[in-house]
Amino acid sequence: MADVENKKSQKPKSTVLGSTISIFFIGIDEFCEHCIRSMIPLFLRIFFNWYDLTTTVHQIFVALSYLTPIFGALIADLWLGKFKTIVYLSIVYVLGQIVLTISSIHDITDSNQDGIPDNIPIHMALSMIGLSLFTLGTGGIKPCVAAFGGDQFLEHEKKKRSIFFSVFYFSMNAGMLLSIFIRPKLSAHHCGIHTKQLCFPLTFGVPAAVMAVGLVVFIVGSRLCIKVPPQRNILVKVCCCIGFAIKNRFLHRDPVYPRRKHWMDWAEEKHDKLLIAQVKMVLKVLFLFIPLPLFWALIREQSRWIFQAEHMNGDFGLFVIQPGQMQTLGPIMILVLVVIMESIIYPLVAKCNLNFTPLKRMTVGMFLTALAFISAAVVQLQIDRTLTDFPSANNGQAKFINLQNKPMFVGAGEYNFPLAPFEAKGYMNFDKPFHLNLGSGSEYLVNVMKKSRSSIVIFQDEEIVKAVMFSDASAKPWNGENKIRFLNGYGLSLDISGGVQSFGNVSSNDMSHYIYIPQGEAKFLIRDDRGEVCQYNLSLGFSSAYTLIIPSTFTFERCKESIIAEMDISPNSVHIAWQIPQYFLIAAGEVMFSVTGLEFTYTQTPSNMKSMLQAGWLFTYAVAVIFAAIFPDAWRLQVQWAEYILFASLLVVVCIIFAINARFYLRAGVMPPSP
Incomplete structure (x- = not known):
């Protein structure tokens, strides 16, 4: 007392x-x-x-x-x-x-x-x-x-x-x-x-x-x-009580001895009933914690939503959200939902006389978390429909660009197609070296590297039609930025810059390197050796790649009309706002589960072991972190939306296990005081 x-x-x-x-x-x-x-x-x-x-x-x-x-x-x-x-x-x-x-x-x-x-x-x-x-x-x-x-x-x-x-x-x-x-x-x-x-x-x-x-x-x-x-000796008392109960039960395992209601009751010969009751309370709470490491391990997988955002459009008109900034949405929603839950939802449920116990709150929180991953899977399905078809480990891809001011016919392996002046065609898949026929006796043996993309630029060099291969972007740029480069088909070398970045001096019939440009209105300055300058503007979305073709017909007076923007990788089209439901659901689930769990762990344990049980709650998260470190690819799937469905399914299983454990959780009336 x-x-x-x-x-x-x-x-x-x-x-x-x-x-x-x-x-x-x-x-x-x-x-x-x-x-x-x-x-x-x-x-x-x-x-x-x-x-x-x-x-x-x-x-x-x-x-x-x-x-x-x-x-x-x-x-x-x-x-x-x-x-x-x-x-x-x-x-x-x-x-x-x-x-x-x-x-x-x-x-x-x-x-x-x-x-x-x-x-x-x-x-x-x-x-x-x-x-x-x-x-x-x-x-x-x-x-x-x-x-x-x-x-x-x-x-x-x-x-x-x-x-x-x-x-x-x-x-x-x-x-x-x-x-x-x-x-x-x-x-x-x-x-x-x-x-x-x-x-x-x-x-x-x-x-x-x-x-x-x-x-x-x-x-x-x-x-x-x-x-x-x-209580300086409480842990020793608890351990001795549990040890004696196990030992006494083993010694009286013969059926002739009467059964007792709980296995801890076998400690009554040596320990007082108050201590035994407290130990029962602690063990019941710890029993509820059993499925929590798996729950936390799955919750940690929401970090993959940042990579999902990399393939989405964050332009809201008045403002722009970068993919990495979406992670701030979780804490913001938690702050809002904590207030809403405590001031509106829970009082409203109480007025409706619904028996919404802490364990039921936690179960509902787990279920909402599962729904969050289902929402993420639906969004991923929409994204997958818009993704660029990149080459696999078994093939490479090539695009063909006609830099001549005349039409031509190209034969590339099994592909045969016409190319208009300054037209680009592709990407086409090649799983082995192929013969490139440009007509007029121009023929090349081309080997496109597997898992890579290339542009084959065709141009007239005096009387000969030539082809030069350049490496292209083979993956979506990260952080929502765009990869931009210039192909100079003009008769002179050009000095090209984009903002504070420079493409350098690009020779005739040559390709510049890529530079990264953020989303928005990009401005490029093009200069020649004679001092002529023009500005070319291009509106960029998220995570695209462009080859800006400067044809031989280019003029500084009609800069924008002269340059041809060839899209190598299409910008993200699924809006990032579609991630809001999944962040809302997981925030609501976390508020209902974690906040209630903290309070439940505190109220359902003896006052002399409250810090210990709070540590037990945190220990379940440590197990999840250790599991993720040891088995980083424990549930990796090739298809991302299927992976989210797997997470949701496992969360439902955890939810069911927790609900069953909670169903058999018997609260011992008024909590007995510490001795």
């Missing part, structure tokens, strides 16, 4: 302040964690040239950040209590950020001032120490902050506590969203004493300063918070 009496004795204290501090602190934590975590892969690649190890190292530290909550929970529930654990591990957290910041300062060991550290092992050791401390700190405080906030409410304040966990989750996603917007601004800076490089010290140092300030605010405001003391 000591714990309950402790809370009652502190009833006059401000519980609002304690919960507010927890909400503020978790927002700070999420902001700092995502700022640093998102920069780690780039830091390892650029600073240490770890191109092959980057993904593995990053996944290891992500997994550890969800395993270390067990360590933090043990300290909180058995030794220091939640408040001191948060403070001490936050100091470790900040120290890790400081060490990581120091490790990223290349000038420390750059004695010859060439911009390259002279002693990479020192930087490597510091970065690993910093990352380890950072991981221990951020993981260790995760279960304690939520449980500490929940402790600020008395037993009769269930509604306030429910609102707290919603606002708590709101704060987590607000911090994450803030990091998405601020981190690119930090990482865009260059700094250094001798040479200017990407400013990793700024990117790591700012979150360290923010976390330090947040820790000070947390400590200063904590004097009015409820601090539940730890």
